[in-house]
Amino acid sequence: MRLPxxxxxxxxxxxxxxxxxxxxxxxxxxLALAMLPHLLLHLPAWFWLVFSGMVTWRGLVCTGRLRLPxxxxxxxxxxxxxxxxxxxxxxxxxxxxxxxxxxxMVSLKFLELRTLRDGMVLLxxxxxxxxAVLLYDQSLxxxxxxxxxxxxxxxxxxALQYPATLPALxxxxxxxxxxxxxxxxxxxxxxxxxxxxxxxxxxPKDAYRGLTGMSEEMAPGxxxxxxxxxEVAFRARFTGAMPPAGQLYWRGPVLDRFDxxxxxxxxxxxxxxxxxxxxxxxxDYTVILEPHGQRWLPALDLPASLPSETEVSxxxxxxxxQPVQEVLRYEMRSYPYYNTGPLQLxxxxxxxxxxxxxxxxxxxxxxxxxxxxGEIVLAALNLFRREPFHYTLEPPLLPEQNSxxxxxxxxxxxxxxxxxxxxxxxxxxxxxxxxxVLGYQGGEHNGLGGYLIVRxxxxxxxxxxxxxxxxxxRVDPTAAVAPERVERGLYAALDDPDSLPLLARRGQTWLQxxxxxxxxxxxxxNEWVLAYGPEQQKQWLSGLGFxxxxxxxxxxxxxxALTGVGLVVIGLQALSRRTATDPVALAYRRFCAKxxxxxxxxxxxxxxxAFTGRVAVSRPELAARVRLIGRLYASLRYGPRQEQEAVRxxxxxxxxxxx
Amino acid sequence: xxxPPSNIVSLDQHARLDTVVAQVGTAILGxxxxxxxxxxxxxxxxxxxIEDLPGMGKTILAHAFAQTLGLHYQRIQFTSDLLPAxxxxxxxxxxxxxxxxxxxxxxxxxxxxxxxxxRATPKTQSAxxxxxxxxxxxxEGETRDLPSPFFVIATQNPIDQVGTFPLPESQLDRxxxxxxxxxxxxxxxxxxxQGRDRRELLAxxxxxxxxxxxxxxxxxxxxxxxxxxxxxxxxxxxxFSRQSGLFRxxxxxxxxxxxxxxxxxxxxxxxxxxxxxxDIQTVLPAVVGHRLHPAxxxxxxxxxxxxxxxxxxxxxxx
Numbered sequence: 015m016r017l018p019x020x021x022x023x024x025x026x027x028x029x030x031x032x033x034x035x036x037x038x039x040x041x042x043x044x045l046a047l048a049m050l051p052h053l054l055l056h057l058p059a060w061f062w063l064v065f066s067g068m069v070t071w072r073g074l075v076c077t078g079r080l081r082l083p084x085x086x087x088x089x090x091x092x093x094x095x096x097x098x099x100x101x102x103x104x105x106x107x108x109x110x111x112x113x114x115x116x117x118x119m120v121s122l123k124f125l126e127l128r129t130l131r132d133g134m135v136l137l138x139x140x141x142x143x144x145x146a147v148l149l150y151d152q153s154l155x156x157x158x159x160x161x162x163x164x165x166x167x168x169x170x171x172x173a174l175q176y177p178a179t180l181p182a183l184x185x186x187x188x189x190x191x192x193x194x195x196x197x198x199x200x201x202x203x204x205x206x207x208x209x210x211x212x213x214x215x216x217x218p219k220d221a222y223r224g225l226t227g228m229s230e231e232m233a234p235g236x237x238x239x240x241x242x243x244x245e246v247a248f249r250a251r252f253t254g255a256m257p258p259a260g261q262l263y264w265r266g267p268v269l270d271r272f273d274x275x276x277x278x279x280x281x282x283x284x285x286x287x288x289x290x291x292x293x294x295x296x297x298d299y300t301v302i303l304e305p306h307g308q309r310w311l312p313a314l315d316l317p318a319s320l321p322s323e324t325e326v327s328x329x330x331x332x333x334x335x336q337p338v339q340e341v342l343r344y345e346m347r348s349y350p351y352y353n354t355g356p357l358q359l360x361x362x363x364x365x366x367x368x369x370x371x372x373x374x375x376x377x378x379x380x381x382x383x384x385x386x387x388g389e390i391v392l393a394a395l396n397l398f399r400r401e402p403f404h405y406t407l408e409p410p411l412l413p414e415q416n417s418x419x420x421x422x423x424x425x426x427x428x429x430x431x432x433x434x435x436x437x438x439x440x441x442x443x444x445x446x447x448x449x450x451v452l453g454y455q456g457g458e459h460n461g462l463g464g465y466l467i468v469r470x471x472x473x474x475x476x477x478x479x480x481x482x483x484x485x486x487x488r489v490d491p492t493a494a495v496a497p498e499r500v501e502r503g504l505y506a507a508l509d510d511p512d513s514l515p516l517l518a519r520r521g522q523t524w525l526q527x528x529x530x531x532x533x534x535x536x537x538x539x540n541e542w543v544l545a546y547g548p549e550q551q552k553q554w555l556s557g558l559g560f561x562x563x564x565x566x567x568x569x570x571x572x573x574x575a576l577t578g579v580g581l582v583v584i585g586l587q588a589l590s591r592r593t594a595t596d597p598v599a600l601a602y603r604r605f606c607a608k609x610x611x612x613x614x615x616x617x618x619x620x621x622x623x624a625f626t627g628r629v630a631v632s633r634p635e636l637a638a639r640v641r642l643i644g645r646l647y648a649s650l651r652y653g654p655r656q657e658q659e660a661v662r663x664x665x666x667x668x669x670x671x672x673x
Numbered sequence: 674x675x676x677p678p679s680n681i682v683s684l685d686q687h688a689r690l691d692t693v694v695a696q697v698g699t700a701i702l703g704x705x706x707x708x709x710x711x712x713x714x715x716x717x718x719x720x721x722x723i724e725d726l727p728g729m730g731k732t733i734l735a736h737a738f739a740q741t742l743g744l745h746y747q748r749i750q751f752t753s754d755l756l757p758a759x760x761x762x763x764x765x766x767x768x769x770x771x772x773x774x775x776x777x778x779x780x781x782x783x784x785x786x787x788x789x790x791x792r793a794t795p796k797t798q799s800a801x802x803x804x805x806x807x808x809x810x811x812x813e814g815e816t817r818d819l820p821s822p823f824f825v826i827a828t829q830n831p832i833d834q835v836g837t838f839p840l841p842e843s844q845l846d847r848x849x850x851x852x853x854x855x856x857x858x859x860x861x862x863x864x865x866x867q868g869r870d871r872r873e874l875l876a877x878x879x880x881x882x883x884x885x886x887x888x889x890x891x892x893x894x895x896x897x898x899x900x901x902x903x904x905x906x907x908x909x910x911x912x913f914s915r916q917s918g919l920f921r922x923x924x925x926x927x928x929x930x931x932x933x934x935x936x937x938x939x940x941x942x943x944x945x946x947x948x949x950x951x952d953i954q955t956v957l958p959a960v961v962g963h964r965l966h967p968a969x970x971x972x973x974x975x976x977x978x979x980x981x982x983x984x985x986x987x988x989x990x991x
Contacts, residue, residue, distance in 0.1 A: 022772075034969050036969065175831050176918065181918075315696050424686075463707075599990075599991045602991045603991050606991065617985075617987035618987075618989070619950075619954075619955065619984055619985050619986070619987060619988055619989055620989060621950035621951040621989050622949065622950075622951075623949060623951050624951050624954075633859060648947075648949050649946075650946070651900065652899075652900040652902060652903050652947045652949050652950075653898060653900065653946065653947045654898045654900070654947065
């Protein structure tokens with residue numbers, strides 16, 4: 015062991031400080047924390063091996079059992095892992111491959127971890143990892159988890175800043191304090207940073223993959239598949255009383271084109287206003303919509319207001335300009351009673367020719383009896399009611415050809431899309447304008463927050479029929495087969511309810527209070543954090559009494575608020591420093607301030623003679639006076655007595671000093 | 674400004690102290706700072722540890738001080754077979770008188786040079802260190818006072834560590850200061866090479882400060898004023914050394930006292946009346962260098978860089 019030497023002789027400049035083992039432990043732990051959500055959410059399993067392998071390698075270097083690889087082997091390893099990523103994702107660009115590359119680089123950086131500076135680089139990569147998680151999920155639970163990860167990273171940061179290893183508890187306390195101290199700044203930035211409609215920068219296309227939601231077409235099986243998911247589609251809060259369950263038809267895509275198997279939406283013009291006659295009271299409510307990657311917005315039958323950036327089609331479907339990629343909050347007004355008047359759209363009886371002869375025959379038979387359009391609707395409903403139809407999530411497979419015939423006359427087991435589709439087919443074959451409406455029906459009331467939770471399992475399909483004098487009328491053929499579906503939800507109505515996920519079994523489990531409580535928190539998070547977009551921002555700030563606010567005002571307000579926080583911090587510091595009212599100290603401070611203005615700043619550790627000696631060297635013309643002040647101050651501050659005369663002399667000298 | 678009555682060091686004595694420094698400086702060239710530190714250590718009644726390579730002038734320094742101050746000088750070469758009795762002395766049976774007569778060892782001197790102290794066994798080391806601390810020696814149940822003034826200069830070779838017993842920290846603590854001399858600069862070395870033999874030179878040194886006056890000055894050191902503001906600063910340093918985590922252990926209260934004592938002696942050498950933060954800063958590397966150890970040996974940060982950090986981190990309040 016070499017003994018440390020006292021500082022009498024000069025020493026060579028220190029080399030770049032190495033990363034102490036204790037710091038490595040902190041770094042490895044914090045980075046593992048930051049990596050964990052990626053490993054759990056999306057990275058392929060072999061990444062566990064890559065990351066833990068590199069960290070273990072570096073750990074063995076700490077104990078001296080291994081060496082870090084030199085440049086060429088490391089480059090080879092890097093190339094290998096990059097090609098593995100490319101092989102896995104078939105690309106190196108986009109959200110998934112990009113994040114995987116970041117994770118790979120973080121892992122590899124461990125094999126290059128020598129100095130404190132390398133540690134810092136790794137640490138900032140860790141912060142980047144935390145941000146990248148948000149590309150995948152922005153839920154409340156994840157945000158809470160990421161806060162913990164941040165605390166870990168900050169503790170590691172502190173450990174690197176003070177490599178002499180403060181105790182672990184002190185580092186953690188410091189990181190928590192930093193997090194808490196950051197809250198005001200975070201709030202200001204969150205509330206005031208100007209929001210623009212749409213994302214701030216273009217995200218790669220695959221960033222939105224995996225959003226679940228209802229697509230704008232319907233084929234056998236498409237709705238029942240969705241019904242197996244308990245994920246929340248949207249939540250709604252009513253301003254007044256909630257309408258009865260039988261009226262909770264959340265209108266989505268309206269499908270009026272049929273090709274024999276799939277129902278689609280016809281491209282139609284969009285309007286900025288509604289044209290129908292309302293009857294009765296309006297229902298006002300707020301929808302907090304989970305991102306579904308589509309352009310349509312759910313609204314109760316029939317919508318009467320347009321959220322921003324949104325238009326309405328001739329089929330009363332709300333269509334947004336941009337697909338919904340983030341949580342969206344909008345206010346709506348609907349009228350449950352309405353009359354849409356005369357038929358304005360063409361092609362509402364369109365059917366492909368030559369398919370499903372048995373269904374057509376039945377419709378022709380009704381028409382030739384002859385039955386009025388209203389009576390044909392009843393006849394079709396009676397068909398579902400009388401014959402042995404079953405409501406099930408797992409219907410038998412239907413043939414590609416003549417699937418409507420197969421369902422109506424052979425299998426007779428189906429989900430709402432089967433009933434809605436075949437019902438509309440029958441009516442169209444009978445010459446009555448009809449169409450399929452996709453959407454959600456019902457929802458679960460959360461007493462805790464007073465709002466309605468609508469899950470994917472509430473997805474539904476029904477029919478709309480145009481009748482002379484009444485306009486478009488909603489008819490739900492599923493209700494004819496399983497009336498409970500509308501009144502009490504899917505779980506109560508199904509013949510095979512056990513295939514439903516737990517969360518979708520409304521009110522049927524002892525877990526229900528817990529589920530609803532959590533949903534309440536989740537909704538608050540959605541409503542106040544994720545859905546805080548341009549409109550909410552403007553509304554909120556205008557509500558504070560600022561009148562109309564544009565983004566320049568917001569930038570101004572943000573800068574002002576941040577400046578305010580800064581001033582408060584500076585003020586608090588100055589207050590704690592300026593506690594002494596000792597005249598000698600004050601005079602000396604004034605003296606130092608005068609010199610500081612001339613660029614001669616006293617270092618914190620400089621004593622009076624050292625400081626004045628330094629000043630005397632750099633400003634020879636001041637030397638005599640400055641040295642005198644230094645000696646006088648030193649004797650007043652460090653001598654046995656303070657004589658009033660000497661104090662006054664010091665004050666005089668400082669006052670007269672011109673720098 | 675009137676000089677406080679307790680601070681009686683006459684102008685004459687101040688001048689003589691300067692002469693001491695100058696005269697020793699002719700023996701050890703170009704090392705004025707180290708010489709002043711060593712003198713301050715002596716004035717503060719402390720003992721000195723010099724850590725340096727052989728041939729740097731450790732012996733010359735000790736000898737020069739003894740000669741200049743008119744003190745009785747003894748050199749003890751420490752070896753692994755040195756026994757405590759070889760230092761302290763022993764009672765030997767005198768046949769003619771029929772009694773045990775005490776034969777004092779080489780420690781009964783005023784300036785003792787303990788050369789290569791880390792070569793002796795811990796038992797022998799501790800005999801010396803106990804004598805240093807107590808200023809007395811107990812042999813065969815009888816306690817004998819050591820002469821006064823009593824000044825031990827111990828040397829350690831930092832590199833050759835084979836077969837040595839490095840002093841444990843508790844023993845290092847007994848030394849007020851640890852310094853190293855280091856190589857002379859080019860000019861000083863040229864003068865050294867041109868000049869006369871050092872030993873001849875030493876033999877001709879006149880006594881500049883008689884022992885009685887030296888002891889008078891020593892007694893003045895502890896009366897030099899240390900203001901509350903100065904103690905605040907000193908305590909700030911102590912607290913930082915304990916809380917920063919830079920060092921394995923913080924400075925002990927004894928180290929704080931040592932700092933203050935050394936700084937007072939330095940003030941006296943500098944002809945001033947009260948201790949300033951600068952004085953603490955000047956003596957700090959020599960006083961605490963051997964008492965502090967880096968918390969993380971892996972850091973390989975030299976201890977002097979850490980001391981620099983310690984000094985820079987603690988502010989002098991206005």
